[in-house]
Amino acid sequence: MLTAVAIAAGWMMLGALAVIIVGQLLSGEINLHGLLHVKQRDGAHGVPEISAVRVQLLLATLVTASAWLTGVWTTRASGTLPDIDTRWLYGLGASQAVYLGRKAMQFFPMLTEQRQP
Amino acid sequence: MTLALMTGWVLLAVLVAFAATIIYYMWTGKMDLRRLISEPNGDASMSRFQLLVFTVVVAFGLFLVMVSGDTPKFPDSIPSSVLTLLGISASSYVVSKGIQLGSDGGGTHTDPDTGVVDNDSTDDAAKKKEG
Numbered sequence: 001m002l003t004a005v006a007i008a009a010g011w012m013m014l015g016a017l018a019v020i021i022v023g024q025l026l027s028g029e030i031n032l033h034g035l036l037h038v039k040q041r042d043g044a045h046g047v048p049e050i051s052a053v054r055v056q057l058l059l060a061t062l063v064t065a066s067a068w069l070t071g072v073w074t075t076r077a078s079g080t081l082p083d084i085d086t087r088w089l090y091g092l093g094a095s096q097a098v099y100l101g102r103k104a105m106q107f108f109p110m111l112t113e114q115r116q117p
Numbered sequence: 118m119t120l121a122l123m124t125g126w127v128l129l130a131v132l133v134a135f136a137a138t139i140i141y142y143m144w145t146g147k148m149d150l151r152r153l154i155s156e157p158n159g160d161a162s163m164s165r166f167q168l169l170v171f172t173v174v175v176a177f178g179l180f181l182v183m184v185s186g187d188t189p190k191f192p193d194s195i196p197s198s199v200l201t202l203l204g205i206s207a208s209s210y211v212v213s214k215g216i217q218l219g220s221d222g223g224g225t226h227t228d229p230d231t232g233v234v235d236n237d238s239t240d241d242a243a244k245k246k247e248g
Contacts (some may be wrong), residue, residue, distance in 0.1 A: 080182065096205060
């Protein structure tokens, strides 16, 4: 009885949390403005321009999360969490490196400036 | 009723009350989530968004695995690859913050309601107060 109630309560709480967060993300209450836009170094809001680096990181995140969740769903009865394929981790790491490298170049222009002899 | 069972019910009641309070505050807006994934300048942050996605996904997966067996139990071990995934995401967030704060315009703050840009970083403001 206690176990059944605890599981039901857990599902209800997780469900409520998911509804609130996803609902607020979709309704725009949680700010998503500029998530995929190129950021200005000084924080100013210029003309919105889609950043390919951010788009690839978003895709890598969603694909990796979906792949792992699929693994969880198929092996859930075993009582163990599935491993993430190392290829997914390498892919995500590379994606992060591209994102952070681009950000560093954008925020520290001296990294890309050519030195005068 | 055994002591263990009573303790279980009391713990469950406390946890449910705690979780229900948080959810109620989120629902009514007392716990403001508007800037959950925002940067200081008001734009949404990809690093924060990624950390949110992975945290929610891993928490959901863990709960699903715990309750799907014959008897609910915590998994014997958390795979190192899952911890690596969370580590990649969290360290990326930290590095991203470091890059932003290390640059000239890193401390720029925008009010979410008015959109007014405050060029005083929190550090600068603190120094002014001290001065």
